[in-house]
Structures are given as structure tokens and as C-alpha cells.
Amino acid sequence: MTPATTTLRRLPLPACDPPYDDEVGMPATARSSAPAGASVQGTLALAFVLPSGFPAVPDPPPVPAPPDLRLVRPADADEALDDVEFGPQPTPRAALPEPRTWAGRFVQAVVEVLAGDRPASQLVRWTTTEVYDDVACRITPGGRPGSAVPARAVVRSVHVTEPADGVAEVAALVRRGVRVTAVALRLEGMDGRWQCTALELG
Numbered sequence: 001m002t003p004a005t006t007t008l009r010r011l012p013l014p015a016c017d018p019p020y021d022d023e024v025g026m027p028a029t030a031r032s033s034a035p036a037g038a039s040v041q042g043t044l045a046l047a048f049v050l051p052s053g054f055p056a057v058p059d060p061p062p063v064p065a066p067p068d069l070r071l072v073r074p075a076d077a078d079e080a081l082d083d084v085e086f087g088p089q090p091t092p093r094a095a096l097p098e099p100r101t102w103a104g105r106f107v108q109a110v111v112e113v114l115a116g117d118r119p120a121s122q123l124v125r126w127t128t129t130e131v132y133d134d135v136a137c138r139i140t141p142g143g144r145p146g147s148a149v150p151a152r153a154v155v156r157s158v159h160v161t162e163p164a165d166g167v168a169e170v171a172a173l174v175r176r177g178v179r180v181t182a183v184a185l186r187l188e189g190m191d192g193r194w195q196c197t198a199l200e201l202g
Helices: 074-086 099-114 120-126 129-138
Strands: 154-164 167-176 179-190 193-201
Touching: 099 120, 099 129, 099 154, 099 167, 099 179, 099 193, 120 129, 120 193, 129 193
Parallel strands: none
Antiparallel strands: 154 167, 167 179, 179 193
């Protein structure tokens, strides 16, 4: 007699991110523009799908055609070509994900890295070398075996201003147990994604 088999089905997960403190009482549609079940790809909750269905981290933009080197002085020709082909390409705001949601996830990732709950290497793609080195120097070692588990840090509010196209300045409050600290950062659109170019930890 053949045993009965059960067919497994894959169902999308509902959105489960809790609201920030300053969003309590707001309808869920006003808190986030990202569709349910499309918030995480891989291990870092910074790669997600935009409402249009396109990934928030698109393929790198096409490299523009190099300048006509006949119009450039020979001494500057190689440098001009390097800037066009290999230099970072600014990305306009319209081609980037919503900064408040993205910044909240980024700050949460940073505090988890600082607590030793997440590898620092997951921040490489989203930070400049200077910011990454600063965060890596501040990482605290994990708790000793048998010690009490510290309270998990949680981002409680995020406020964003956009002083220029493709630039976002962020202030966030992070709560760990009864302690509340502030985090300030600057995001710039670069090569098709937000990149943290400055970070201040309270």
C-alpha cells in the first residue's frame, strides 16, 4: 500500500516589520510603500522590491560614452577617461528606493553589526570605505558564555530630509532596553543605490 503524499505549497509572508514609535496609529499603507512579502532578499534587509516590481538595487547603470579625447589635452586624456569609465556615477532620487524605509533598515543593520549580531561585511556595499572602517572599529565582542543576553537594539523612529536630488540626511532614535541613543547619517545615491557617506553614533 502506497502511503499518502502531501503537496507542499509556498505562500508569501505578510509584512511583519513593526511600526516606528512615531507611526503608531497610522494605517499600514501610509507607513510603507513596499509590497507585503517583498522586503528581504538574502541576509541583509536592505535589498527589496520597489512598488513598481523592480528591484531596489538595479543593475549598474550603463557607462556613458567616453569623451572625444581629441578635445582633451594629451596630459589629461588618461585621467579624463578613467573618471568616465571607473568613477562612481551619481544616481537621481527618482531611481532610488524610498529613503525613510531604506534608512530604517540600514540603521537597524548597523546597530546589529555593532552588537556583534551581524557580520560587518554585510555593510560593505552600502557604505564608503571611511564609514565601514569606523563601524568596524566600534564593534563590541559578543557576550561571554553564561552571561545575561543584552537587550536587542531596535530602531524606534526615523526622520529624513532631502537637501538635494539624490541626497538624504537621516536622524534616527535607537532603543536598547531603557537606553535611547541617536544616530545621524548622510545617504547619497551612487551607482544605482543608496550609500552611507557619513555616520554619527550617539
